[in-house]
Amino acid sequence: MSLEQKRWIIAALGFLFLLSLVYVQRLEVARKHEEAGLAAHAVAVPANSKACVDCHRQNTPGIVDHWRGSRHARAGVGCVECHQAAADDVDAFTHEGVLIATVVTPRDCSRCHLVEAQEFQASHHAAAGNILASLDNFLAETVEGGPPAFDPHSPTPGKAVDAVNGHASAFVGCQQCHGSKVAFLATDGGRVSVDELEPDAAGKPTNLAAVGRILKDQNGKPLFHSGTWPNTGIGRLNLDGSRGSCSACHSRHDFSPRRARQPENCGKCHLGPDHPQKEIYEESKHGVAYRDLRDAMNLEAKEWVLGVDYTQAPTCATCHMSGHRKNDGKVTHDPGIRISWTNRPPVSLVMDTDVNGRIVTAADPEERARLVVSTAEEKRERMKQVCSHCHTPSYVNAFYQQYDELVILYNEKFGKPGQAIVGALTENGLLTPTQFDEEIEWTWFYLWHHEGRRARHGASMMAPDYTHWHGMFEVAERFYVQLVPQAREILAEAAEHGRGAAARAAGAVLDEILARPEHAWFVEGAEDKTEAIRKAMEERYGQ
Amino acid sequence: MANPLVNWFHERLPLADVDLRELTNEPVPNHLKRWWFALGGTPAYLFVVQALTGVMLAVYYQPSAQTAYESVRYITEEAAYGWYLRSLHKWGATFMVAAVILHQMRVYFTGAYRKPREINWLVGMTILTCTLMLGFTGYCLVYEQLSYWGAAVGANIAGSVPVVGDFTKQLLLGGEDYNERTLPRFYVIHAAALPIALALLVAIHIAVVRLQGVTETTFKDDAKRESKTFNFFPDHLMTEVMIGLVLMVILTALASIVPATLGPPADPLTTPEVIKPEWFFYVAFRWLKLFSAQAAILSMGFIVFTMFAWPWIDAWIRRRTRFSEASVWIGIAGVLAIIALTVWEAVVAH
Numbered sequence: 061m062s063l064e065q066k067r068w069i070i071a072a073l074g075f076l077f078l079l080s081l082v083y084v085q086r087l088e089v090a091r092k093h094e095e096a097g098l099a100a101h102a103v104a105v106p107a108n109s110k111a112c113v114d115c116h117r118q119n120t121p122g123i124v125d126h127w128r129g130s131r132h133a134r135a136g137v138g139c140v141e142c143h144q145a146a147a148d149d150v151d152a153f154t155h156e157g158v159l160i161a162t163v164v165t166p167r168d169c170s171r172c173h174l175v176e177a178q179e180f181q182a183s184h185h186a187a188a189g190n191i192l193a194s195l196d197n198f199l200a201e202t203v204e205g206g207p208p209a210f211d212p213h214s215p216t217p218g219k220a221v222d223a224v225n226g227h228a229s230a231f232v233g234c235q236q237c238h239g240s241k242v243a244f245l246a247t248d249g250g251r252v253s254v255d256e257l258e259p260d261a262a263g264k265p266t267n268l269a270a271v272g273r274i275l276k277d278q279n280g281k282p283l284f285h286s287g288t289w290p291n292t293g294i295g296r297l298n299l300d301g302s303r304g305s306c307s308a309c310h311s312r313h314d315f316s317p318r319r320a321r322q323p324e325n326c327g328k329c330h331l332g333p334d335h336p337q338k339e340i341y342e343e344s345k346h347g348v349a350y351r352d353l354r355d356a357m358n359l360e361a362k363e364w365v366l367g368v369d370y371t372q373a374p375t376c377a378t379c380h381m382s383g384h385r386k387n388d389g390k391v392t393h394d395p396g397i398r399i400s401w402t403n404r405p406p407v408s409l410v411m412d413t414d415v416n417g418r419i420v421t422a423a424d425p426e427e428r429a430r431l432v433v434s435t436a437e438e439k440r441e442r443m444k445q446v447c448s449h450c451h452t453p454s455y456v457n458a459f460y461q462q463y464d465e466l467v468i469l470y471n472e473k474f475g476k477p478g479q480a481i482v483g484a485l486t487e488n489g490l491l492t493p494t495q496f497d498e499e500i501e502w503t504w505f506y507l508w509h510h511e512g513r514r515a516r517h518g519a520s521m522m523a524p525d526y527t528h529w530h531g532m533f534e535v536a537e538r539f540y541v542q543l544v545p546q547a548r549e550i551l552a553e554a555a556e557h558g559r560g561a562a563a564r565a566a567g568a569v570l571d572e573i574l575a576r577p578e579h580a581w582f583v584e585g586a587e588d589k590t591e592a593i594r595k596a597m598e599e600r601y602g603q
Numbered sequence: 604m605a606n607p608l609v610n611w612f613h614e615r616l617p618l619a620d621v622d623l624r625e626l627t628n629e630p631v632p633n634h635l636k637r638w639w640f641a642l643g644g645t646p647a648y649l650f651v652v653q654a655l656t657g658v659m660l661a662v663y664y665q666p667s668a669q670t671a672y673e674s675v676r677y678i679t680e681e682a683a684y685g686w687y688l689r690s691l692h693k694w695g696a697t698f699m700v701a702a703v704i705l706h707q708m709r710v711y712f713t714g715a716y717r718k719p720r721e722i723n724w725l726v727g728m729t730i731l732t733c734t735l736m737l738g739f740t741g742y743c744l745v746y747e748q749l750s751y752w753g754a755a756v757g758a759n760i761a762g763s764v765p766v767v768g769d770f771t772k773q774l775l776l777g778g779e780d781y782n783e784r785t786l787p788r789f790y791v792i793h794a795a796a797l798p799i800a801l802a803l804l805v806a807i808h809i810a811v812v813r814l815q816g817v818t819e820t821t822f823k824d825d826a827k828r829e830s831k832t833f834n835f836f837p838d839h840l841m842t843e844v845m846i847g848l849v850l851m852v853i854l855t856a857l858a859s860i861v862p863a864t865l866g867p868p869a870d871p872l873t874t875p876e877v878i879k880p881e882w883f884f885y886v887a888f889r890w891l892k893l894f895s896a897q898a899a900i901l902s903m904g905f906i907v908f909t910m911f912a913w914p915w916i917d918a919w920i921r922r923r924t925r926f927s928e929a930s931v932w933i934g935i936a937g938v939l940a941i942i943a944l945t946v947w948e949a950v951v952a953h
Contacts, residue, residue, distance in 0.1 A: 061928045069931065070712045073938045074705055080942045081701055084882050084949040091879070095749060095866035134876065362873050369870075 097360060103128045109138025111156060126314040142168060150257055150265045150274070150299050151244075153281040163242060163289065164312075167263050167302040176393045177306075182417055183394035186304040188295025189239040195495060195505070200230035203496050231287035237329035239293030239305065243285040245275040251285050254297050263300030294329070318359045323350065326376040333510045335404075336530075340514075340523040341376065349373035365389040367449045379446050386445045400440035400460075401467055403516035406508035407475040408467045411436040459522070466519035466527060470512055474535050477573045478507055481547050484569035488562035490554050500546040507538040540582055544570070642706040643812075644843040646734070647805055648850065649699040653737075654798060656692040660685075664744065666790035668783055671746035672868040679865050690858030696738050698850065700883045703734050711913075711934050721914035723811045726804055728911050733801045735883060740793035742881050746786065751869030752878045754789070755781050760891065763900050781871065885948035886941050 093099040105113045117124045127133050145152035145161035152159050170177030180186055191197050206226030215221075225231075231240065243253035256270035265271050275283045294308035309320045319325050327338035341347040350357070353372035361369040366378055367385030380398055383389035402409050402419060412420045412432040420431045440460065447456040482504045485491045491498055496505070515531025518524070547570055554563040574583050581589070663682055665674040678685035707727060710716055716724035743754040758781070762772035777784035880888055891899045909916065917930045
């Protein structure tokens with residue numbers, strides 16, 4: 061072989077080598093960019109979802125892009141894996157030759173995430189749909205709304221309005237957090253929901269007559285009742301009998317753990333005048349630290365274990381759900397297992413729970429011992445484990461003492477008395493059986509449902525302003541300036557209208573409460589204390 | 604008339620001009636005028652770039668499991684020109700490996716390893732090995748998730764080598780597994796042991812070239828030239844300097860356009876979904892995936908041994924068979940296999 065030939069061989073191989081090097085470097089740079097979080101991970105679309113992705117990339121590119129950025133996509137979990145349906149699923153329909161269902165329920169997710177789904181089903185989150193039988197729902201459906209459909213009373217220029225949906229506030233408000241009872245339209249004009257379908261343990265409908273009433277379009281796709289779907293409420297009552305919606309926290313279609321770890325995610329529902337946990341957290345030292353240090357909190361970590369992946373600040377997920385160094389990184393999808401008080405009802409309850417996870421309210425110690433399977437103290441110890449990553453035992457115990465004392469103060473001074481006063485008026489027939497048709501019922505609702513919760517939640521998460529000014533201060537104002545005068549007015553009016561016995565009986569309850577030492581300042585005055593304060597102010601400010 | 608300054612030096616350094624000229628100005632064969640015959644000088648130039656940028660990075664780098672990642676982050680994000688130095692070092696490493704391989708290819712296909720240059724081939728192969736080891740240990744120092752797991756996998760592979768495996772793994776890691784002594788060990792190997800070894804090897808390599816002279820290769824157009832040689836200084840040196848300057852421009856451009864990135868920090872408790880070494884180990888990594896561990900390691904050992912011993916194997920083939928050009932065809936097959944395995948490993952996720 062001549063030297064000239066070898067020269068060309070070297071040139072060709074050298075060129076090929078350099079060319080391959082450029083190509084390999086391009087791939088390597090792309091890979092490193094992905095690893096550094098500067099670019100989305102490359103995704104291989106699973107074969108069974110290729111047609112879905114090709115079409116939806118044109119029609120709904122947002123869904124496809126979100127999915128491409130998900131761990132699902134990286135793990136080869138495509139559209140079909142979640143949306144696939146069996147022929148005997150009530151919501152199954154054929155779409156482009158594939159049998160699928162629109163709503164993905166926790167039962168579907170449990171095919172891969174069984175432990176998480178089981179923990180979630182046992183949680184208070186999964187029971188959030190119980191609001192459908194609560195005062196809040198009465199407010200939305202009746203007080204704020206009306207009959208399911210009633211006639212408009214005047215035209216709306218530019219819009220043809222045939223009927224008013226009296227449940228619109230419930231559908232769009234309450235149920236978007238608490239969860240709807242997902243329903244199909246029925247051929248008879250009604251709805252077909254889980255109540256009619258009566259699904260078995262496998263989620264298959266047992267009432268075939270109800271299945272036959274489901275209204276479908278010309279392609280055989282069942283039509284949802286628009287008030288109940290779309291819905292990502294956390295306690296959604298699904299057609300297969302499962303409760304909840306994983307996408308309430310793990311927003312579709314990227315199901316980002318990073319997002320679920322951030323307080324803003326919980327803030328979709330845990331905010332506002334009645335349970336401002338998000339705002340309370342933001343006011344606390346925890347929230348302040350999170351705002352400052354979130355970039356260093358390794359939110360993308362696979363496991364995100366406190367004490368291993370981060371220590372800068374806790375988020376909602378950290379304290380209530382996430383794994384930590386002291387529990388071997390075990391995550392829970394039941395946020396209730398670390399909570400020792402429930403501050404949701406008018407009077408806070410200790411979170412001793414029975415075998416079904418329900419709070420045991422029995423007062424008898426023996427009965428409590430028989431019923432309680434998980435004590436509030438056990439739950440508190442779990443939370444203390446989390447706290448102990450940053451705080452000493454004495455610090456944590458002292459915090460819990462402060463918290464307990466605030467809750468008990470509210471319970472004893474305002475919660476239980478308020479409940480007793482309104483209860484006495486109701487039992488003695490001085491209030492109508494209808495809720496919210498009398499001023500004192502609104503007053504009491506504001507006191508416990510808004511201000512009382514703010515005070516207690518504020519104390520639970522170290523937010524002084526919510527504990528005091530948005531909380532106990534407003535509770536006190538509501539109690540002394542509104543509830544008590546309104547009760548007295550009702551009693552006086554009853555006495556005036558010949559219902560003296562009832563007024564005396566209810567009045568005795570009110571008087572007994574106001575005779576207690578903590579209310580003495582209101583009844584007897586507190587001139588000595590007022591004078592002491594006046595003098596102190598004069599010394600401090602000269603006025 | 605002698606310059607007083609020159610006289611001053613001559614009195615203190617008794618070196619005659621003619622000796623100095625002979626030392627720096629050796630006549631080299633005409634074929635060296637071709638740029639691809641300057642590939643021997645290119646890795647040497649890149650070695651200097653790596654040494655200079657490496658010293659500057661060492662100012663900030665802190666070799667311990669607790670501080671390594673943070674110090675690399677500091678270099679990348681906060682230190683003045685830190686990102687530039689780190690990117691130059693990263694791309695310089697890639698170029699150096701590529702230049703050594705290209706030089707080796709040129710030497711191989713032109714038969715420049717044959718008698719009496721077998722020893723320099725051995726030195727060259729050792730230089731290639733040291734360069735790859737520098738690349739491996741350097742990437743491990745970043746202590747990001749992939750570099751950590753890359754090091755763990757690399758050490759396990761080394762540990763699988765029969766007879767010397769356990770000892771090699773212990774030597775690399777300073778224990779049975781990756782531990783707090785491992786990173787300082789990699790640092791010493793990367794920043795002291797290997798550079799000193801490489802500098803000595805390069806010196807020996809050049810000394811042997813000077814002693815034996817450059818292999819004379821005459822192309823058709825060389826025959827027309829009046830002289831068979833030209834001066835190393837300044838003629839050939841200028842070619843090398845030009846290549847060096849062009850390389851600097853390319854390195855700067857790459858450092859600016861595609862700077863070195865930093866993945867998530869090492870997490871010994873979480874195995875990444877995908878582990879890949881640096882690109883120059885793709886060929887070995889793919890080879891390992893094709894066969895059982897034992898078969899792959901033994902066959903790789905055999906291939907490496909064959910590469911080292913090639914001058915004698917080639918001589919034996921030429922002496923005993925009619926296939927005098929067998930080395931060319933084996934070389935073509937080998938280079939194509941390396942390219943194919945590297946690209947294969949690059950394009951697949953696992």
